[in-house]
Amino acid sequence: MSAIQPPAAWVKVHPAVVRLTHWINALAIFVMVTSGWRIYNASPLFDFKFPRDLTLGGWLGGSLQWHFAAMWLLAVNGLVYLLYGFISGRFRSRFLPITLRGILGDVGDALRGKLAHDDLTVYNMAQRAAYVAIILAIVVLVASGLAIWKPVQLQWLAAIMGGFEGARLVHFLAMCAVVLIVAVHVVMVILVPRTFPSMITGNIRSR
Amino acid sequence: MKRRAMGHRLDHQSPKEIALIERRLFLRQTLSLGALALLSGCNLTEEEGVQSVLSKMSRWNDGVQAWLFDPKRLAQEYPASAITDPFPFNAYYGEDEVREVDAGSYSLELSGLIRERKPWTLPELYALPQTSQTTRHICVEGWSAIGKWSGVRFSTFLERIGADTGAKYVGFKCADDYYTSIDMASALHPQTLLAFRFADQILPPKYGFPMKLRIPTKLGFKNPKHIKAIFVTNMYPGGYWEDQGYNWFSGS
Numbered sequence: 497m498s499a500i501q502p503p504a505a506w507v508k509v510h511p512a513v514v515r516l517t518h519w520i521n522a523l524a525i526f527v528m529v530t531s532g533w534r535i536y537n538a539s540p541l542f543d544f545k546f547p548r549d550l551t552l553g554g555w556l557g558g559s560l561q562w563h564f565a566a567m568w569l570l571a572v573n574g575l576v577y578l579l580y581g582f583i584s585g586r587f588r589s590r591f592l593p594i595t596l597r598g599i600l601g602d603v604g605d606a607l608r609g610k611l612a613h614d615d616l617t618v619y620n621m622a623q624r625a626a627y628v629a630i631i632l633a634i635v636v637l638v639a640s641g642l643a644i645w646k647p648v649q650l651q652w653l654a655a656i657m658g659g660f661e662g663a664r665l666v667h668f669l670a671m672c673a674v675v676l677i678v679a680v681h682v683v684m685v686i687l688v689p690r691t692f693p694s695m696i697t698g699n700i701r702s703r
Numbered sequence: 704m705k706r707r708a709m710g711h712r713l714d715h716q717s718p719k720e721i722a723l724i725e726r727r728l729f730l731r732q733t734l735s736l737g738a739l740a741l742l743s744g745c746n747l748t749e750e751e752g753v754q755s756v757l758s759k760m761s762r763w764n765d766g767v768q769a770w771l772f773d774p775k776r777l778a779q780e781y782p783a784s785a786i787t788d789p790f791p792f793n794a795y796y797g798e799d800e801v802r803e804v805d806a807g808s809y810s811l812e813l814s815g816l817i818r819e820r821k822p823w824t825l826p827e828l829y830a831l832p833q834t835s836q837t838t839r840h841i842c843v844e845g846w847s848a849i850g851k852w853s854g855v856r857f858s859t860f861l862e863r864i865g866a867d868t869g870a871k872y873v874g875f876k877c878a879d880d881y882y883t884s885i886d887m888a889s890a891l892h893p894q895t896l897l898a899f900r901f902a903d904q905i906l907p908p909k910y911g912f913p914m915k916l917r918i919p920t921k922l923g924f925k926n927p928k929h930i931k932a933i934f935v936t937n938m939y940p941g942g943y944w945e946d947q948g949y950n951w952f953s954g955s
C-alpha cells in the first residue's frame with residue numbers, strides 16, 4: 497500500500513508588484529531591444545546589422561519613436577520595482593547572500609543537468625546572480641541611454657562612460673548582457689516549466 | 704486546450720514522455736507568440752492608433768527636453784587634434800546632388816516677428832562679429848564627428864535684426880528645399896552660430912555654402928545648410944524630417 501500523499505503546499509513566491517512589473521518590463525525590454533536594433537542598423541558600431549525582420553519601427557524615425565516612448569515604460573516600471581525591492585526587503589531576503597563558490601557550484605550542476613529544484617521558493621545561487629546581474633545591466637542600459645540621448649545636458653554622465661562614443665559602446669554591451677541573460681532565463685523556464693505560471697498567479701507548489 | 708485534445712493519446716505515454724511533450728508544446732507556443740508579436744510589430748507603426756500614441760509621446764519628449772535644456776550649459780569644445788578629417792557629408796540627397804548657391808546674387812530673407820526685415824548680403828553678414836567653435840556633430844543615425852565652424856553668434860544676429868525673442872520658434876528655409884525649426888531658448892544659446900566657415904575656409908557647397916546653422920546642443924539634422932530665409936513665429940513650423948517622424952526638439 498502506498499503512503500498517503502499530504503496535500504500539496506501552495507506557497508506565495510511572487511507578490512503582485514513583482515508579477516506586474518515583471519511583465520511590463522518584459523514588454524518594455526522587447527520593444528526597446530527590437531527598436532534599438534533598427535536604430536543600431538542606421539549606423540552600425542560593428543561590421544554587422546540586425547536582420548530587418550527582427551526589428552520594430554519600419555524605419556529609423558519609427559524605431560526612434562518606439563524607443564523614446566518605451567523608455568518611459570522601462571524607466572518608470574523599473575523605478576517602481578527597485579523601490580519596492582529595497583523598501584520591502586525583498587532584494588535582501590531573496591537575493592542575499594551571494595557567494596562566488598555558490599554560483600560556480602550551481603552553474604556546474606546546471607551544466608551537468610543536475611541542478612536541484614526541490615524547493616522553488618528559494619532562489620539558488622545561480623538564479624540570485626542572474627537576477628542581480630540583469631537588474632544591474634538594465635540600470636547601465638538606462639544610464640548609457642540617457643548619456644546618448646543627452647550628451648550635452650548630461651555630459652557628466654557621458655563623461656563617466658568616455659563621452660558620447662563610449663556611451664554608445666556601453667549601451668550596446670549592456671544590451672548584449674540583457675539579451676543573453678533573458679535568453680538563459682527563458683531556457684531555464686522551459687526546462688522547469690512549473691515556474692512559469694507562478695509569475696502569473698504568484699503561487700507555486702513548494703515540492 | 705491543446706493538452707485536452709491530445710489527452711487520450713497521452714494516456715499511453717510514460718510521465719517522463721508527457722513532460723517532454725508538454726515542454727515541447729510550451730516552447731512552440733512561446734515561440735509562436737513571439738513570432739506573432741514580431742509580425743504585427745512590422746506593421747504596428749503604420750496603425751493610426753499606434754501612430755497617434757507614438758506622436759503624442761514624441762510631443763511629450765519635446766516638453767521634457769525643453770525642461771532639461773540648460774541655456775548656460777555648453778557643449779564640450781575639442782582641441783584641433785580631435786577634428787574628424789575628412790568630415791562626413793550628410794543630407795537627404797547624395798553628395799553628387801549638392802546645390803550650388805551663387806554668392807553674388809545671394810541674399811538672406813527675413814520674415815515673421817522681426818523688426819528689421821531687410822535682406823542681408825554676404826559681405827554684410829561676413830562683417831558681423833565672428834567667433835569659432837570646435838564641437839561634436841551628432842547625427843540622429845548614431846555616428847558623430849568633430850569639426851570647426853566659424854560665424855556670428857545667432858543671438859547677436861537675432862538682436863541686430865530686432866527679432867521677438869519672446870516668440871516660440873525660429874524657422875529656416877534652405878536653397879536645397881530643406882527646412883527645419885528650433886525653439887527660441889536653443890536659438891539664443893551662446894554656442895548657436897550662423898556659420899560661414901568650416902575648418903577656417905569659406906563653407907564649401909557640400910557643407911552648406913553660404914551659411915549653415917551650427918547648433919551643437921541639437922542633433923545634426925537640426926543644423927540646416929544653404930539657409931536662404933529665416934523667420935520667427937509662434938506657429939509650429941515643423942521640418943523636413945520632423946514632419947516624417949523625427950523628434951522635433953532633438954536636443955543633445
